[in-house]
Structure formats: C-alpha cells, structure tokens
Amino acid sequence: MQKIRTALLSYGMSGKVFHAPFISFHPGFELIGSWERSKKLIREDYPSVKSYFQIDALLEDDVDLVIVNTPVETHYEYAKKVLLAGKHAIVEKAFTTTVAQAQELAALANERGVKLAVFQNRRWDSDFKTVQKIISEKKLGDIVEAEFHFDRYNPLLSPKSHKETANSGAGILKDLGPHLIDQVLCLFGLPKAVFADIRITREHSLVDDYIDILLYYPDSRVRLKAGFFVREANPAYVIHGKKGSFLKPRGDVQEDDLKLGKKPNLEEWGTEAKSKEGLLHTEFHTDILRENVPTLQGNYYDFFDGVYNSISNNQPEPVTAQDGVHVMQIIEAAIQSSAQKKVIDL
Structure with missing residues (x-):
C-alpha cells in the first residue's frame, strides 16, 4: 500500500x-x-x-x-x-x-x-447513520416533515477570536449550520426553496448564534435549528412519515473520546450508550410497533x-466539492432570506 x-x-x-x-x-x-x-x-x-x-x-x-x-x-x-x-x-x-x-x-x-x-x-456520526438507515428502509413511509437540531447551552463567548470577530466566516450558520445542511442534503437532496431566521442571542456577541432554517421540498418540509440557549436538549432528529415517527437524541461519542485522547480503532469505536437509542413508532404489516432501535456504530475513519x-x-471523494457548493447555496439563500424576511427560491 x-x-x-x-x-x-x-x-x-x-x-x-x-x-x-x-x-x-x-x-x-x-x-x-x-x-x-x-x-x-x-x-x-x-x-x-x-x-x-x-x-x-x-x-x-x-x-x-x-x-x-x-x-x-x-x-x-x-x-x-x-x-x-x-x-x-x-x-x-x-x-x-x-x-x-x-x-x-x-x-x-x-x-x-x-x-x-x-x-x-458528521455523515459518519452514529446517530445520523441510524437515522439514514431508518429512512432508507422506508420504515416511516413517505416523509412528511423532519426537524434536525444541533443544540447547546453555552452563553459565554468563545475564547477563539476568529469565532467571535465579525468576519465572513464567523457565526453559527457557518459553524454548526454546514453539519445540519449536509446531512439533510444527503437524505433528501436540494430543496426547492429556503426560509431562515438568523439571530444574535448572546450578550455582547458580534456574530450570529441562532438559526432556524426551513427547507421546502415538493412533498415535505425540513427544519434545521441550532443555538446556545438550550439547557434541556430536544431530540437531535425528529422524522415524521405517513406510517410513523422516529426520534433520536444526539449521542455520537467520537468528538468527546478524541478530546480525551482516545485513539480510533475499527472495533468498538463510535459506539453509543444504549440509553441514547432512538424511538421508532410506526406501522408494520398492519401492526403498530413502538420500540427502541439499536444505534449503528459511527466512525470518522470511513x-x-x-x-x-x-x-x-x-x-469519487467521500464528500465532493459539488456537495460543498450545494451547502453554500443553502447558506447564501438563508442569509438572503433572513435579511429580506422572505422565502428564497433555489
């Protein structure tokens, strides 16, 4: 090799x-x-x-x-x-x-x-991979709506000056927003239109720290939210289809383990706690099921x-430059939408 x-x-x-x-x-x-x-x-x-x-x-x-x-x-x-x-x-x-x-x-x-x-x-997060599997297996039927959250509670400004100085790359829209947007594009492709509310909520902040983005698809809508004043976290993924729903808390352990100095491997790496399993409530062959779903293993190694x-x-690259272009198209549309307070067609 x-x-x-x-x-x-x-x-x-x-x-x-x-x-x-x-x-x-x-x-x-x-x-x-x-x-x-x-x-x-x-x-x-x-x-x-x-x-x-x-x-x-x-x-x-x-x-x-x-x-x-x-x-x-x-x-x-x-x-x-x-x-x-x-x-x-x-x-x-x-x-x-x-x-x-x-x-x-x-x-x-x-x-x-x-x-x-x-x-x-974040395409290789354990929680997202599990959501992706549930949707690909059509366990919810046709998707009607979805809501993705990247919530935190952290009212303090970052000590990293480039994150808190007003510049073209700063703010939560270009920090956490790309994670959420890329995941949605993986699942549903490009939307038809975008509506967004982008705000500053922390005291003395010079950059956006709250986003609420609505993506319009022909038969469904997807909402993306991120902010710093969520002490009690919402489910990170809420998916509703014509047969049922899937709710999944954010549970991927890779970032925390890496910060602790743990080294990646191909065995148990990226394995979530059982307590973080998602809830599937759906219809299967006329029977109604309500059960926890084992979480898939995540691994950035992939x-x-x-x-x-x-x-x-x-x-092909695992995430192509064209994928990056599409994320930026959503971000630019969100900025325009928030500034003009209107829906932006793509």
Missing part, C-alpha cells in the same frame, strides 16, 4: 482531535507535519513529523495531500494555493464563505486533476478511507 503523504495547515483543536489521529491510524496515510505559526505542538504528539514555519515551505515539500483546517474565512485562499501547487486537498466546513468561491475551487481541482474533499465528518480510495484508486 503506497502511503499518501499528508500535512495539516494548523495543529489546534481540529488538527489534534479530528485529523491527526485518523491520518496516523490509517495504513494508507503518512503524517508529514503541520504549518504552525507560533505554538509548536505537533511534535509533542508525533515526534518524527515536521513543523513548518511557512505554508510555502509545506507546499514545496514532498506532500501529496493537504488538510485545510484553518478559520473559515481563510479556506478559499489556502485551498486555492494548495490546488495550484498540485496537491490534493481536504477542506473543513464551511467549505468557503460564498458559492462563487466554492464553485471556483471545484473547477480548479478538476482543471488540475487533483482530488478535493470537504470534511463533513471518511479518511474514502479519501484514500479517491486518491489511490481514482474513486
């Missing part, structure tokens, strides 16, 4: 928690190092790798794949440099800050013959395995 030489553009929380553990665990990758502007931390965890002082030094090195895990407002600039250098790229969410930027990057990757994937890791197959075997 030829290893894909991989470097990060930062080694903060995302590099340490979401990327380096999987790159170092997957047999198809070799972690080469990271661009580190001030704090030099990566060698504390991976002593044999490099710490680059400049992005140009990283791009000039023998690196095949670069992970753009910098603040959102820099994604377009850095991803473009990576692609122009002839490297494959993974770009974190939000993919870019505008649809035009996303489309340009997608076209550039195609022109240069390199792979470009968007890091929408995203990186998809990237490996994409580069090594010329397969």
